[in-house]
Amino acid sequence: MDWAHTIARRYLYEEADRIRLDALRKSDDAELAGLAAKIDREEVYHRMHAEMWAARLRDEPRFRNAVDELWPYALGVLEPEQRAELARRVGLDVVAAKERGEHTPELAELWNEMTEVRRSVPGAQW
């Protein structure tokens, strides 16, 4: 996996996630709105990290290509009515969103690794 691709994905995801969190903060479910507001305090730093690297790589062809490749998927993170706002923020045009609808094989690998202890010691408490 190309590192520029990782940064592009992170940057686009954080921008989309900000729009989603803003919407959740305005939810009429007080518990959900409270959780979203709390998450957002931490997200500030995640966005900062992504934006810092995106700014450094902005003119790199590998980064530009990765952004173009991932852009339809970034749109797919959000509801249709939220997509224009994402396009405005990242300075791209709205295209047809791609929603994968299924996880990539990497998730199974990650899941196996992250649940290894629980599976090897059933009922473990810590």
Next chain:
Amino acid sequence: MTVDQVWAALEEIPDPEIPVISLVDLGVIRDVAIDGDRVHIDFTPTFLGCPALEVMKRALEDKVTELGGEPDVAVIQDDSWSTDRITPAGREKLREAGFAPPAPRAAGATTLVQLQSKAFRCPYCGSRETKLENIFGPTPCRSIRWCESCRQPFEQFKTI
């Protein structure tokens, strides 16, 4: 058992990750109420994904049990905790232990420009000649800075 006794007992519980500061200093205990034998504690975690959450909750329950009370700890998952809740005594303990305490919350969220400014003081020598090395330190709640004056790295609590 009085509310003051409970607060005094909770003051003895160290933060699991930074034991120089107590849970009371950290500002995560929002309220203590007593109803007969039942001791009700409102507890607000710092970070939502904080891995020490369960450890802290259990420590609160154990302390109440030690006092002879029946613990009832409610975890409040809203947005009410911020680093501004760390008490002045807590900030001083952090600084003495070599952690730069968090800056007060400015109007609005922290920006990269602020993190890169000279607003942060080295906890060892007091110099403001410090720079940001990495936003994410050994735990999500800390950044790494470098002091140009005494030439050593230090951990800066994030303002959230």
